[in-house]
Amino acid sequence: MTTGTPPSAGSATAGLRATWANWVEEAVRPRLRIARLLPSGGVGLVVFLAVLNLVLGLLPVAFVVATSTLVGEVPAAVGGGVGSAAWDRLTSIFLLAAAAFLLTQVLTPVGNALGQQLRRRVDSALRDDAMALMLRPVGIGPLEDQRTLDELNEAVRAFDRDWGTPGQACFGMVALVARYTRLVALVVAIGLAIGWPSALGVGAAVLAFRYGQRGGLRKYSRVGRDLIGRMREIGYLHELTMTDVAAKEIRVFGLTGWLADRYAAVWETVRNTFERARRRVYLTPYLVLTLLGLLLAGGAMVYAAQLAATGRVSLTALALGVQAIVLAISLGGYYPEADTSTQYAMLSLTALQRLRDRLDELDEGQPTPGRAGVPPGTPAASLAFDRVGFHYPDSDRTVLDGIELVLPAGRCTAVVGVNGAGKTTLVKLLARLYEPTSGAVRADGVDIAEFDPVLWRRQVGVIFQDFVRYELTAAENIALGAAHVPVDRAVVLRAAERAGIAEALLALPDGLDTPLSRAYPGGTDLSGGQWQRIAIARAFYALEAGATVLVLDEPTAALDVRAEVAFFDRFVELTRGVTSLLISHRFSSVRRADHIVVVDGGHVVERGSHDELIAAGGHYARLFTLQAKRFARGLDAEDDEAEDDDTEDTAAVAEGVSR
Ligand SMILES: Nc1ncnc2c1ncn2[C@@H]1O[C@H](COP(=O)(O)OP(=O)(O)OP(=O)(O)O)[C@@H](O)[C@H]1O
Numbered sequence: 001m002t003t004g005t006p007p008s009a010g011s012a013t014a015g016l017r018a019t020w021a022n023w024v025e026e027a028v029r030p031r032l033r034i035a036r037l038l039p040s041g042g043v044g045l046v047v048f049l050a051v052l053n054l055v056l057g058l059l060p061v062a063f064v065v066a067t068s069t070l071v072g073e074v075p076a077a078v079g080g081g082v083g084s085a086a087w088d089r090l091t092s093i094f095l096l097a098a099a100a101f102l103l104t105q106v107l108t109p110v111g112n113a114l115g116q117q118l119r120r121r122v123d124s125a126l127r128d129d130a131m132a133l134m135l136r137p138v139g140i141g142p143l144e145d146q147r148t149l150d151e152l153n154e155a156v157r158a159f160d161r162d163w164g165t166p167g168q169a170c171f172g173m174v175a176l177v178a179r180y181t182r183l184v185a186l187v188v189a190i191g192l193a194i195g196w197p198s199a200l201g202v203g204a205a206v207l208a209f210r211y212g213q214r215g216g217l218r219k220y221s222r223v224g225r226d227l228i229g230r231m232r233e234i235g236y237l238h239e240l241t242m243t244d245v246a247a248k249e250i251r252v253f254g255l256t257g258w259l260a261d262r263y264a265a266v267w268e269t270v271r272n273t274f275e276r277a278r279r280r281v282y283l284t285p286y287l288v289l290t291l292l293g294l295l296l297a298g299g300a301m302v303y304a305a306q307l308a309a310t311g312r313v314s315l316t317a318l319a320l321g322v323q324a325i326v327l328a329i330s331l332g333g334y335y336p337e338a339d340t341s342t343q344y345a346m347l348s349l350t351a352l353q354r355l356r357d358r359l360d361e362l363d364e365g366q367p368t369p370g371r372a373g374v375p376p377g378t379p380a381a382s383l384a385f386d387r388v389g390f391h392y393p394d395s396d397r398t399v400l401d402g403i404e405l406v407l408p409a410g411r412c413t414a415v416v417g418v419n420g421a422g423k424t425t426l427v428k429l430l431a432r433l434y435e436p437t438s439g440a441v442r443a444d445g446v447d448i449a450e451f452d453p454v455l456w457r458r459q460v461g462v463i464f465q466d467f468v469r470y471e472l473t474a475a476e477n478i479a480l481g482a483a484h485v486p487v488d489r490a491v492v493l494r495a496a497e498r499a500g501i502a503e504a505l506l507a508l509p510d511g512l513d514t515p516l517s518r519a520y521p522g523g524t525d526l527s528g529g530q531w532q533r534i535a536i537a538r539a540f541y542a543l544e545a546g547a548t549v550l551v552l553d554e555p556t557a558a559l560d561v562r563a564e565v566a567f568f569d570r571f572v573e574l575t576r577g578v579t580s581l582l583i584s585h586r587f588s589s590v591r592r593a594d595h596i597v598v599v600d601g602g603h604v605v606e607r608g609s610h611d612e613l614i615a616a617g618g619h620y621a622r623l624f625t626l627q628a629k630r631f632a633r634g635l636d637a638e639d640d641e642a643e644d645d646d647t648e649d650t651a652a653v654a655e656g657v658s659r
Contacts, residue, residue, distance in 0.1 A: 026218060030346030033353065034169045040125035041118040041170055049118060049174045052111050057181030059104045061189060064323045066097035068193075072316025115175065115337075119167035126166050126352075127159055133356060138453050139367040140433040141393050142359050151355035154228070158348030169345030172338030179331060179338075186328040190300070194307055194321035198300035202328050205296035209332030212289035216281045217343045223277040225347070230270050237263045297329050362393065367432045372450045374459050378548065379443045379579055383407040383430070389438035390425060399425050401602035402439065407581055407595075409444075412572050414582040414590030416620070417599035423583045424465060426599070427553050430581070431462050458484060461542030462551040467535035471517035474505045474534065478512075481538035482545030491544045492537075498574050499537035500567070504530055529559045536567075543578060550580040556589060568592055587624040596620065 038046050070093045077090035134143070134152065142148045158165050183206060191199035224231075240246045241259055250256060304321045307313040313321070385405040391398050399422045407413045415423050428434050429441055432453045440447040448456055461481060470477050478495050479487040492512060496502035508514035508524055515523035516534070526534065536555055543550055556564040571582070572592045584590050591610040598606040598613070598620050606613055606620050613620040 033349040053177035057178035061185040063100040068320035071319040115171035123167035154351035164344030166345040168341040189324040193317040201296040205293040206332040387439035411594040414593035461547040475512040481541035495537040495540035501533035553583040
């Protein structure tokens with residue numbers, strides 16, 4: 001025998017509580033979020049639209065009341081004849097009904113046009129908000145965090161289409177004033193005409209229909225959320241097929257059939273899941289609620305007919321009751337102006353809120369906007385990584401482990417190390433895209449965290465390995481190295497010359513003004529190596545605009561071997577007096593640097609000049625010799641396929657590395 005409270009009672013209460021909490025979370029809070037957006041559409045416009053919708057809600061009811069009264073007045077008017085008081089009353093009521101009808105026809109498009117204005121204003125304000133939100137982090141940690149990117153993806157989906165936007169949901173919310181005002185007025189009309197039990201029954205039937213409709217839509221949208229991974233895969237496969245990026249490889253490897261099959265299979269899974277969900281979510285509730293609604297509305301109709309048959313209601317009351325019931329029941333369906341857009345907007349706004357929460361959560365440990373200015377000429381003595389330790393957020397792996405590294409001002413320091421050694425991470429810390437987890441980066445002894453990041457970054461010209469190929473003109477691509485100063489064409493040209501790309505750019509159809517994308521009229525695309533030179537020119541432009549530190553992360557990865565040797569031969573010359581940092585995993589490329597640092601396992605394992613390091617016979621010497629031998633044998637995997645005149649280039653490198 002069991003004793004105590006039956007487990008079912010407690011679990012039923014807990015279940016109810018969970019359902020309630022879930023409903024508040026999914027249906028109430030998101031609606032409040034939509035409501036909070038309304039003021040951004042303009043308070044005056046919102047109030048005007050609300051009043052307009054109130055009127056639009058009442059006009060059809062006025063029409064029904066007028067036509068019902070008209071029906072009741074007909075016998076007396078016909079009896080009295082034209083010119084009688086009853087006839088005049090009939091005419092006046094007819095005019096009233098006509099006015100209600102015409103006003104509805106005139107005001108509905110006005111409401112729609114103003115509603116669109118509300119939609120545009122709200123969407124534009126929200127888009128600006130979302131943009132500001134993503135530009136808010138001083139560092140890039142949040143932008144490299146997958147959860148943040150997922151939330152962002154979900155939030156901006158609302159802006160990627162022109163339906164179902166939060167602005168449209170605001171319009172829909174105001175339009176609901178018309179729907180529900182009409183429902184209340186019709187229930188009152190039914191109550192007055194044929195009695196309150198019928199009125200409440202019809203009102204309940206309409207609300208039950210509405211609940212079924214909206215609840216179904218809510219549950220259905222959950223299916224979409226559960227399928228987000230599949231939808232992402234569809235988007236990815238679509239992009240693979242429809243863009244030129246993967247076109248070569250797909251054909252060379254014969255992947256077209258595989259891609260088409262996979263695309264079809266994922267779509268089929270998604271379609272089947274939605275189909276099953278549609279049946280589950282809509283069919284049973286639809287049948288139950290329709291039955292309930294028909295019973296209640298039918299009951300009210302039958303009751304009205306009985307009243308009429310026994311002479312307990314007037315002709316006017318009967319006409320009013322029947323018309324009001326029919327009109328009210330028509331309010332029990334889907335509201336195209338509100339329902340779908342509200343549901344999608346609720347999902348987007350909830351995702352936007354989660355994005356905000358996630359960014360707040362990630363704020364801890366992120367670079368903060370320091371206030372101090374950067375003294376002119378910094379660094380005058382050195383830039384130093386002072387026992388810097390670092391691991392990426394959400395990762396326990398130590399990338400830098402108390403690293404000590406000094407970049408003497410005005411000299412060229414090279415950091416070399418194998419893939420994954422942490423070289424790019426050093427650059428991210430130097431540019432304050434992340435904050436060290438321990439230790440500090442110091443410029444002339446001052447922790448750079450104290451500087452205003454915007455001012456500090458103007459001081460540092462950085463070109464990353466994955467630099468951006470802006471779909472802008474060649475001149476703009478270079479001048480973006482210092483967007484805070486007006487574009488100087490002479491400087492652009494000089495930077496292009498230093499990077500060895502000026503001649504190629506001037507030969508383009510519009511010279512420096514040629515858009516570097518085939519997506520624009522007169523535009524052209526460049527080769528990988530030419531793009532890399534554009535990026536290098538951007539860094540030179542930053543130097544001309546006042547930057548004192550130059551950081552190039554794998555600047556020659558896309559250059560051919562001969563060009564790489566030539567670039568490094570000139571680089572030290574061109575940047576004399578600049579504090580420069582060259583990052584490379586190719587040991588042979590940095591031998592001309594004043595100072596070479598070898599990073600491995602989060603530590604500096606060796607430092608010195610090329611000759612000193614070779615003489616030391618350590619890590620650097622071993623890897624340098626290994627790579628030089630590979631060059632000499634023409635086996636360097638990164639280069640051997642790039643060359644037309646392979647032998648000549650290999651000789652150039654072999655010569656370069658052994659000089
Ligand atoms: N955003 C990130 N989140 C988590 N781990 C990261 C992130 N970026 C890099 N890492 C990890 O940090 C380590 C160091 O990466 P980093 O890019 O600094 O290496 P690297 O020396 O520049 O390599 P390569 O020569 O291949 O460019 C690697 O193990 C990498 O996987």
